Amino acid sequence: xxxxxxxxxxxxxxxxxxxxxxxxxxxxxxxxxxxxxxxxxxxxxxxxxxxxxxxxxxxxxxxxxxxxxxxxxxxxxxxxxxxxxxxxxxxxxxxxxxxxxxxxxxxxxxxxxxxxxxxxxxxxxxxxxxxxxxxxxxxxxxxxxxxxxxxxxxxxxxxxxxxxxxxxxxxxxxxxxxxxxxxxxxxxxxxxxxxxxxxxxxxxxxxxxxxxxxxxxxxxxxxxxxxxxxxxxxxxxxxxxxxxxxxxxxxxxxxxxxxxxxxxxxxxxxxxxxxxxxxxxxxxxxxxxxxxxxxxxxxxxxxxxxxxxxxxxxxxxxxxxxxxxxxxxxxxxxxxxxxxxxxxxxxxxxxxxxxxxxxxxxxxxxxxxxxxxxxxxxxxxxxxxxxx
Numbered sequence: 001x002x003x004x005x006x007x008x009x010x011x012x013x014x015x016x017x018x019x020x021x022x023x024x025x026x027x028x029x030x031x032x033x034x035x036x037x038x039x040x041x042x043x044x045x046x047x048x049x050x051x052x053x054x055x056x057x058x059x060x061x062x063x064x065x066x067x068x069x070x071x072x073x074x075x076x077x078x079x080x081x082x083x084x085x086x087x088x089x090x091x092x093x094x095x096x097x098x099x100x101x102x103x104x105x106x107x108x109x110x111x112x113x114x115x116x117x118x119x120x121x122x123x124x125x126x127x128x129x130x131x132x133x134x135x136x137x138x139x140x141x142x143x144x145x146x147x148x149x150x151x152x153x154x155x156x157x158x159x160x161x162x163x164x165x166x167x168x169x170x171x172x173x174x175x176x177x178x179x180x181x182x183x184x185x186x187x188x189x190x191x192x193x194x195x196x197x198x199x200x201x202x203x204x205x206x207x208x209x210x211x212x213x214x215x216x217x218x219x220x221x222x223x224x225x226x227x228x229x230x231x232x233x234x235x236x237x238x239x240x241x242x243x244x245x246x247x248x249x250x251x252x253x254x255x256x257x258x259x260x261x262x263x264x265x266x267x268x269x270x271x272x273x274x275x276x277x278x279x280x281x282x283x284x285x286x287x288x289x290x291x292x293x294x295x296x297x298x299x300x301x302x303x304x305x306x307x308x309x310x311x312x313x314x315x316x317x318x319x320x321x322x323x324x325x326x327x328x329x330x331x332x333x334x335x336x337x338x339x340x341x342x343x344x345x346x347x348x349x350x351x352x353x354x355x356x357x358x359x360x361x362x363x364x365x366x367x368x369x370x371x372x373x374x375x376x377x378x379x380x381x382x383x384x385x386x387x388x
Contacts, residue, residue, distance in 0.1 A: 009185050018278045019223075022188050024169055027179055029188040030275055031195070032223045035202040035216060039280055048288040052211055055295035056248050062302040063250050073251050118151075122233060125150040126252050129241045139203050139241060141196055144226075147237065151230050165192050166228045173268075184272055186225035195224045203242060210246035214239050215287035219274055236260070243291075253298045259290040304384050305330060315361055321346045325354040326363070333385060335364055335376040 011021040011028045018033040041049075125147045137143060149163030166189055173183030187195055199220050206213040221235045236257050243249035260267045263286075270286050273279040309330060316322040324344040329335055331343070341351045355376065358364045368375035 008181050009183060013276055016278070017274075017276050019275060022191075024188045024190065027169055027185060029169060029185045030223065031187050031191060032220055032275065034198060035220060036207045036213075037216065037278070037280055039208070039212070039284070042281055045281055045285050045288070048285050048292065049209070049211060052288045052292040052295070055292045055299070056211075056243070056254075059253055059295045059299045059302075060248070060250050062253065062299060062306075065306065073253070121151050121153055122237070125234075125237055126240070129237060130244060130252055133241060133245055139200060139238070139245060141193075141200050144196070144200070144234065144238070148227055148230055148234050151233055151237075161228060162230075165196065165226050167192075168228065170225055170228060172225070184275070186223060192224060192226050196226045199224065210242070210248060211288060211291060212284060214242045214246075214291075215284050216280075217242065218287065219271060219283060222271055223275060253302065254291070254294055255298065256290050256294050258297070259294050301384060305381070308380060308384065312358075312361075312363055315363075316357065319354070319357070321350040322354040322357050325351060325358065329358070329364065329378045330381055333378040333381040334367075335378065336374065 009028060009030075014021050014030060018037060020031050020033075021028045022031055023029065128150055129143070129147050132143060133139070145163045145165070152162035168189055169179065170186055171177065171179050171182035171184075172186065174181045179185065199217060202220075203213070203217050208216065218235055218239050221238060222231060225231045227234070239256060240249065240252055240254055243254065244252070266286065270279070270283045274283050309326065312326045312329075313323050316326070321344070324346055325335075325340050328340050328343045332339065335355065337348075337351050337355055340346075340355070341348055344351065346354070355364065359366065359376065363380070364376035364378050366374055367377045
C-alpha cells in the first residue's frame with residue numbers, strides 16, 4: 001500500500017475513525033469497530049446498489065440456459081484465479097493454470113511453478129468453498145481456515161502457516177518490510193481470533209441487504225488481516241461465497257479481482273479511508289460498482305461462450321461424439337486426447353476422430369511439438385476466457 005500522503009501509521013490519524021488503536025509490544029495496531037456500522041445511504045449509493053442487483057440477477061439467468069454448467073464455471077473460475085494471483089504480483093496467465101496438470105505442454109508464460117501452483121490452489125479453494133456451502137455448511141472460522149490452507153498448500157506462502165490464524169503483527173505498505181514504515185498495521189494478533197469469530201457471526205446474520213453486507217464484511221476481513229499471508233485472495237473468495245450463500249450467485253461466475261486489479265490503488269486507499277475517517281459511502285459505492293461491472297462482463301462472456309458452443313455444434317449435427325469433445329473443449333481449452341477420453345467416456349477411436357474433425361475445422365490447433373503426446377488449444381475459446 002504505497003502512498004505519497006501517508007508515510008507510516010500514526011495513531012492520531014485514526015482518532016476520528018470508527019475503530020480504535022491498541023498496542024502490541026508498543027506497536028500501534030488498528031482494531032476495527034464492531035459491525036454493523038451506522039450507514040447513511042446516499043442517492044448515488046442507492047443507484048449503484050440497484051445496478052448491482054440488476055446485473056447479478058441477469059448473470060444468475062445464465063446457468064438456466066446451459067445443459068452443462070461446467071461450460072461456464074470452469075472458464076470463470078480460472079479467470080478469477082489468474083487475476084487474483086496477478087494482484088499478488090505474479091505473471092500467471094489463464095493458459096498457465098489450464099496447462100498446470102498437462103504432462104507435456106507448450107512453453108508457459110513467465111510464471112514460475114510456485115506461482116502456477118498458487119493460482120491453481122485458488123481454483124481448488126473456490127470449488128471446495130462452493131461444494132461445502134452446497135452441502136449445507138455455514139460460513140465459519142473453520143471453513144475460512146480450511147480454505148486458507150488450500151490456498152497456500154505447496155505454494156509460496158507455505159511458510160506462513162497455512163490454515164492457522166496469525167500470532168504476529170503484519171505490516172501493510174511498508175517499502176522495507178519494517179513496522180516503522182508501514183502505512184497500516186492491522187489488528188493486534190492477540191485479538192485476531194475473537195475479531196474473526198465476531199465477523200463470521202455477522203456474516204451469518206447481517207443487518208443490511210446482502211450486497212451491502214458483502215462490502216462491509218470485506219472491509220472488516222481485510223482490516224483484521226487474520227492470516228500472515230493470502231488475506232487478499234481469501235477475502236475476494238469469501239465475497240463470492242457470501243453472494244452464493246445469499247442466493248444472489250448460483251455458481252462461481254463473478255470474478256471481482258479484475259475490477260480491483262485495474263483500480264488497485266483506489267481499492268487500497270478506500271479501505272484505509274474507512275479506517276481513518278469512517279468513509280463508508282465511497283467504499284460501498286466502489287464495491288457495488290465492482291459487482292455491477294463484473295456481473296455485466298461475466299454475463300457477456302457467458303453469452304459469447306454459449307454462442308460459440310452453438311456454432312461449433314452446428315458444424316457436427318449428426319456426430320454426437322464430436323459434440324461431446326466440443327463441450328469438453330470449453331472446460332479445458334488445452335486439449336489432449338487421453339483426457340478427453342476420460343472426460344467424455346467415448347472410445348479412443350471416437351475421440352481421436354473427433355479431435356481430427358475439430359482440427360480440420362480450425363476449432364483446435366496443435367501447439368505441442370510431440371507427435372506422441374499431442375496438446376491442442378482452442379484459440380477462440382481462449383480469446384474469450386483469457387482477457388478478464
